[in-house]
Amino acid sequence: MLKNGISLSTQFYALIIVMTFIAFAGSLLSSTLTLRDYLNSQLGSHAQDAAHNLGLAISSSGGADTVLIHTLASTLFDSGYYQQIRFVDNEERELVNLSHDNNAAVPRWFSDVFALQAPIMQSEISDGWLVLGTLTVQSNTVLAERSLWQQTTRNLLSSALLFALAALAIHVILRALLKPLRQIVQQAEAVGRKEFRQNPGRTVTRELNLVLGALNSMVLNISKVFSEQSRYAEQLMQQAYLDPLTSLPNRRALQQQLSNLQQDAKLNHNALYVAMVSLSSLQQTNDEQGYASGDQYVQKAASLLRQLQQQYPALQLFRLSGSEFAIIGAADRTSAAELDNKLIQALEQEHSQCYSQGFGRAVSVLAEAAESFSNILARLDTLQAQDNVQLLTGANTEADLCAPGRLQWQQLIDRLLHHNDSSDANMELLLQPVADQQHKLVYAECLLRFVVDDKPLSTAEVLAMAARLNRADTLERQMLQFILQSLPQLSGGAVAINISEAVLCSDDLRQWLLLQLAQGAATLPPLLVEIAEHSIIQHPQQAAQFITKLQQLNIKVVIERFGANLTSLRHIQHLNIDYVKLDAGFINDLEQESNRFFIMTLTQICHSVGIKVLATHLESIDRLEACKSLNVDGFQGFVLGEIINFTFLSKKGDVNKTKMQYTLKQVFNPKGDTYDAS
Amino acid sequence: MLSFQVFTRVEPFALSDTLLQQTEQGYGEAALQRVLRWQALINNSRGNSDWNKLHKANDFANREVAYASDEAHWGKSDYWATPLESLQTGAGDCEDYVILKYFMLRAMGVEENKLRLMYVRALTQNEPHMVLTYTEKPGQYPLVLDNINPKILPANKRTDLRPVYAFNGSGLWMAKAQGLGNKVENSAGVSQWQQLLERIEHGN
Known part of the structure; x- marks a missing residue:
């Protein structure tokens, strides 16, 4: 929770509750203390009155002696309102001492905290001109304590009631006040997901209205700029690739x-x-x-x-x-x-x-x-x-139409599928780096190669055959499992996994994959997922849901072969993706001025909504430099470095001790970036 | 401010310039001179014996303050004037004499527990009266400082007075000290003595 800060409403509630509590507790304490002081002073004057009256009565009775003093003192004392009445003569001899043991009338802690101290008051008793001694009187605190306790509990109850009412009122008011704030937060989050929607709410708070208005117009502008640029880019693309007369590709x-x-x-x-x-x-x-x-x-x-x-x-x-x-x-x-x-x-x-x-x-x-x-x-x-x-x-073809027979393929694929042990899975995990403008590694793309009897097979070919034999799902699952089992050995950077159309077609496979990714979150390196553009266009709804789920797992999304379809931009506007990887066709045709211009426009559009653009198939420095000058964010291709065979390297040595150097070629980064397997 | 604490300190007894100015402006040169003589007398008597202090205070009060009933002097049936008020106006009744003498003696350094304010009945005039008594030792007859008979006499020689009830000024401070450090006050029935102390503490 603290990572993104504490929500404003929580802070408001905490503040108000604390303040209200302090106010109520303070007023309760203060009223109790005031009452206590008042009671103390009453006890004092009560005792003083008694002392004077008793002193006066004894002094004026004539012929005062201990018996008289005792008798008169008892008369007063037995009323019960006095804690103690003492008479001490001039030689400090105690001649009369009357006192009570008090039964506690209130809880012990209360009388400890708010102890009433009845003052000891005195008067002198004299016989004519001669002073006989001092009479001291202290009032009984029991009654006062009881009324202090009753008053305090009454105050506490009424305070609690007021507190509850105040809390309710504050809650209602705060809810109303913070509602637009919640809307703003939702809108901001939506912008983060590249959804440009307007917030219709208006509030009584002027400042919030200003923010709402500003946010709305900003969102409107972004979405307008985006759609204008997209339209422009599509026009460009059509101009470049469509014949205007027949609307056919040129x-x-x-x-x-x-x-x-x-x-x-x-x-x-x-x-x-x-x-x-x-x-x-x-x-x-x-x-x-x-x-x-x-x-x-x-x-x-x-x-x-x-x-x-x-x-x-x-x-x-x-x-x-x-x-x-x-x-x-x-x-x-x-x-x-x-x-x-x-x-x-x-x-x-x-x-x-x-x-x-x-x-x-x-x-x-x-x-x-x-x-x-x-x-x-x-x-x-x-x-x-x-x-x-x-x-x-x-008569005119020398194309090689010989291929393994159907039966042979079926056997091959069955063989690939029936390996549960990843160490002998007939698969190899290869890694190819993607680097950014500053020559830093962005991520490494996982490529998978099938190896049967030490001979590599074309991945695309195997996949196509599997699809034909209705084994695409099973094979895809096998491949992903192999990758996910290998990846925990890798550290030092983010890794991208390719997701085929089979995953978007199958609900089961998607569920399974998401579960694997969620469970492996602790051990897997930071992940990205690459999905081909045509897969997304084929299954737009499944793709959107899948991407949302991936984002929730903090997995970034790359759309590869981006731009192969002439309406690409329309599709990405509502997808919460992080990267697009340009279709290799654009890179192969970089010499065309209009093509470069198109890439630049595309890059601008993507940047305007926070999407980064990657270029792939870079096989010469010229192309790399050209892409750099077009503001492309990331680069992939042989010019940057060899593909490394992770499976081979980890089999060859002890994985735990092997430190794998992943070196980007000198042209790109003289120091080289390291990729560790530990 | 003429604080009550003044009496318990050994520092010279000195009234503030403001008080002196107010006295001169409000009551004239004669009043100022009375107050200054009072101040000088107190400061000069500090080292004296109690016997001397008693005579000086008794004589000063009886000489400088003329008798006047509260009704005539203050327009109230029973008003306890502060020492300064008595001196400024140069008049007072029996309580005012007692109060003036009490505070003078305390300021000169006479122990509190030897002094009593005593209600008596003046048999000659047959009316209530008040005197200040000084008891050297408990059990002995006290000396009586009176404005009717300006001579200081042992109580047993004052057959014209019948004692009613005495109170010790300190009793109220003791109550104060034991009353949680707060003043023992209540608005409903504040005694004359307490009102007087308050007025003294507020500089009147």
């Missing part, structure tokens, strides 16, 4: 996504089908009928191809240049041939008198896994030039 978009598409195709053990459609009569139409007709021609072709593409969800359509469209997607040979046919048919149907050179021509190839964009284009151009209408899909 050549640059294809260039950026080609490697992703190639990877996907490989994972699915398909070739990447690339078809190019060129509008043969466009030049002529433009020249003869004007550009408006040319545009119509292009739009017609675009909608035709879009219809075709919609039948094959794996395919994507791009407009490469004025007269050229590309259709790309994973396909095996059979479906590639089928596609070719459909394409040719569709184009032939549109052929008419209007298009003297024909409506369009299509050529296609199956691209290799690592084939460059320019190489693919070159091959397509060659086909175009051959003036051969027949498509040549079948």
Whole structure:
């Protein structure tokens, strides 16, 4: 509680209770003391009166002797109002002494604390001119004590009643006064979660109204700036990657996504089908009928191809240049041939008198896994030039379509799944650092590699196969368990875990993971979680809930492959995330001015809501420097340091004694950052 | 301020300049001179025997203060004037003589327990009266300081007076001392003696 300070209302309550208590206790004490003093003085004057009266009576009776004094003193004493009556003669001889033992009339502690002291009063007794001795009288305190006690208990009761009433009134008033304060706190917390909502409440307190107003307008401004910038960035992105006439992704978009598409195709053990459609009569139409007709021609072709593409969800359509469209997607040979046919048919149907050179021509190839964009284009151009209408899909690929058989995969995955002992789990934990502008380690990302018979397998491939065999959940759980078991051996920095789409799909898996994270909080290093942007867009509600839960466990959230989708910014506005990791496509295309400008804008927007931006796949110093100059906050890539194999290192030596040096490359940080396993 | 504590200290008895000024302005030169003579007499008698002190105080009071009833002098049926008031006005009744003499003797250093304020009945005039008595030893007849008969005589020689009741000035202070250190006061029935002490303590 004390970490964030004590709440204002608690302090108010404590203060008021203490003050009220002091006031009531003080007034009770003071009234008791006043009454005690008054009673003491009454006892004194009572005793003095008695002393004088007795003295006068004895002195004026004539012929005073001890018997007379005793008799008269007894008369007074037996009334019970006196504690003691003594007579002492001139030689200090005590001739009369009458006194009571008092029964306690009030609790002992009370008479101890508020002891009544009845003064001893005296008078002289004389026989004519001669003084015979001194008479002393002390009043009895019992009655006075009793009335002091009664008065005090009455006061206490009425004080307690007043105290209770006052406390109730104060509670009601404070609640009303502090209500807007609670609203402000909630609003501030909401801003912290990047929710920009207005606070409608108004209060009777002027100062609080001012704060409320200021906060509201601030929140309004932030949210306005954010949405304006987001809109602007989306426009930029669309300008850069969309063809304005057909709203199709352009050549640059294809260039950026080609490697992703190639990877996907490989994972699915398909070739990447690339078809190019060129509008043969466009030049002529433009020249003869004007550009408006040319545009119509292009739009017609675009909608035709879009219809075709919609039948094959794996395919994507791009407009490469004025007269050229590309259709790309994973396909095996059979479906590639089928596609070719459909394409040719569709184009032939549109052929008419209007298009003297024909409506369009299509050529296609199956691209290799690592084939460059320019190489693919070159091959397509060659086909175009051959003036051969027949498509040549079948003949042009050397893509490796051989893969382990389905049965083989099933065995492999079963083998991976049935290892409960983490020491022999066929998995290796790798760590890759993310460093900031000051060359300090931000965190290390956990990467997982499957090793079967000492041969590493592609993680992506294993995951894809597991998904196909409906084992994605089990495998994901196995992987996370392995990571969570390894991490306690690591210390010295924060570590990020990758969460796949499988976790967002499965409620069970999410529950399990959150439980593991909560239980391991004491032993695990500070954690981050990386979630891919497309997973979040696919499962927005689950993602939002999951992220909220993670934040409650003090786990930070990174969105990776950020920006791959053109509407990314819309999705992050309401998510309470800490970092975004730019999609590698942006980094690969850093030479483009507009791309750099886009990254800078994106960074600004993210910074405006407190999100940090990370760049990955940095493989050269030039790119690292470029990203630095664009205000990117954190960097990851081979240029910063080798990936280290944590599992291997901890197996090799005694983990408890091995100090692992994790060195960022010299270019970045001459001293190197250390990563300890202890 | 003429504090009561003045009487218990051995320091010279001195009235403040303010009091002297007030006396001169309010009561004239004669009053000032009476007060100054009083002050001088007290300071000069400190080393004397009790016998001498008694005579000096008795003579001074009887000489400087003229008899006047409370009704005539103060317009009240029974008013106990402070020593200073008696001297300033130069008049007083029997109680005022007794009070003046009592405080003078105390200031000169006469022990408190030897002095008594005594109510008596003056048989000649047949009216209530008050005298100051001085008892050398307990059991002995006291000496009587009176304004009717200015000569100091042993009590048994004063057949014109019949004793009624004596009180010792210290009794009230004893009560004060034992009363939790607070003054023994009550607003309902404050005795003349207490009122007088209060007025003295407040400088009148």
